[in-house]
Amino acid sequence: MARSIILLLDSFGIGYAHDAEKFGDSGADTLGHICEWMAANRKSADGSPRYLHLPNLARLGLAGAAELSRGQKLAYPLSSDDSKIDAAYTYAEEISHGKDTLSGHWEITGVPVLFDWGYFPQQLKCFPKELVEKIIKQGNLPGVLGEKHASGTEIIKELGEEHLKTGKPIIYTSADSVLQIAAHEEVFGLERLYELCKICYELVKPYHIARVIARPFVGTRAEDFVRTGNRHDYAVPAPADTLLDKLVAAGGSVYAVGKIADIFAHRGITKHYPASGLDKLFAAALQAVQEAPDNSLVFVNFVDFDSSFGHRRNSAALPLASRSKIG
Template identity: 40%
Template sequence: MEKYKRIFVIVMDSLGVGAMSDSSEFGDVGVNTLGHISQSVDSFYMPNLQKMGMANLTPLKQVDPVEKSLGYYGKLNEKSRGKDTMTGHWEMMGLEVTKPFKTFTEHGFPPELIAELEKRTGHKVIGNKSASGTEILDELGEEEIATGHMIVYTSADSVLQICGNEETFGLDELYRCCEIAREITMKDEWRVGRVIARPYVGKKKGGFKRTSNRHDYALKPFGKTALNALQDAGLDVISVGKIRDIFDGEGITGAYKSKSSVHGMEQTIELAQQDFHGLCFVNLVDFDALWGHRRNPQGYAEEIEKFDVNLGNLLPLLKDDDLLIITADHGNDPTYTGTDHTREKVPFLAYSPSMSGNGELPETDTFAVIGATVADNFGVKMPEGTIGESLMEKLR
């Protein structure tokens, strides 16, 4: 018999809480996203996360651990071989990724890939390097508008991104080119996790602005996940933010696109006031995209504080048969070298108004406990080939 009618899983994208034992194999030594943010800023106020036990997971300069947490807290290790968005989220829902997705951060995409993309799209490629989306628009936007060339770039993630001016390049043409790029990058040696259409408006450097017409072309998960199992059982699986894109729609029954992480939390608060039966799965990407990759600990700290305010608005809306889980998909230490994600443990905070217990949970060896716990609650069997053991017995 199910204990909770609704489960909210909120992913604070990239909020790691310390290095894993194998972090050095990924080039990450002494990393700690949350801990180093705290060390880098003067003030840091997160009373609701503090109540839930976040400061008990890693020492914070300004925030004390609590003796009695609101619910349960613990740390999850990643079993998969990776430290990216798709690997982290897929593992949460039961899939172990043994072969990391390809990244092209150091040298851009190989000439053979670019040549094929140019031939099939009819556009000359400019850019072809790892860059910030706003910086590459300032650098190459005017050239693209004047020539009809196509801006292609990547990042520390396994992505191929294409920019297109909505007025001159056109949305339909941008989407067509991205569909071609997705097909090309299905080859093993070029396989990226996502191809992303990055439309923008504006005519001059300094005046370019990316629009909300972004579209992600993701790989489908290589196997069935907890989301498929929930959907097949007739339960709601509601996506907020980029969850739908990460799973390429697999197992999703309803989706809400978010303009920002603050907007994503506002959407979650609205959903908490509606009646549904199943899972609300939320990704809040700004921690990662705006602050982690740009190595801005102050901006990251302020984003956490904004989240904490909305968390304070969400908590009173939770009913006795609701469960809230807060976690992350990898680290992105804004004080570390480079702009890549960092291989870290992630938080697991769990709370329901009906809980009679609280405190620290044992550290786990996989993020997949999340999907297994959700499935267990609803009496749904996890698909064959998935990993993870339920924590439901420990959430009393």
């Protein structure tokens, strides 16, 4: 069947880009660092190192792409024979001005971001006072919590209990051009959270912010708060037709799995497969591949590589979003 499939391992980089220093990302190399950590910290029963073992990805050219990108081989092989490759491979380096989700995905589909997004400063009370006041007024809220850069999983541990007591949603941002809102799915209400995000989507337009993200969670106390799969992104649409738009206009089909539909503002999408978590995303991807006809694109983002497994670089505990090269 004549189909194309994009399986994107979110933030799984293979070396840093030439302008990484500008973004504070010099030395970024997720694959290389995982290889080194595994060899140093994982041991077999006999005490020998347990290396990172990715034979299928190695067979598709991951180690070769990493060598091209890094200028040297990985310190340890990904399989028993990294030279056995059954696919074409290369690496790509972003030219977009930012390192956020929209910039990366748009560029992959032919629309690089050659303008500057707005970002909130990395400081306490990072949101403009007038913006916060409008969010509280138009959202009919008793106030808000957070107002800073934070890891989404950490901030619900920090402020989730206060949110339950006060009814104040948690607003925060990250290295991306984004405003995120965390609220308890049952106590605050999922639909109420979505409506609040729609209000904020309009309010942040003057600041050139790319996305507003609803981050619902459940639980009763800090120790058991967990984010649910009902995340929803309200994203600015691409400024020009992407590959998705052009394929659909030409009579083809685009099968979007997980957050891909949200990232592209549900434009150029034939069918959306909602899913969260690696297992469910993979199952949905297999279903999409089985159902996709000729002249179609299946596009999946395995977001957990970033949101669940991204390593923390500093005390700010920002998610892994780096100026990296991809294979």
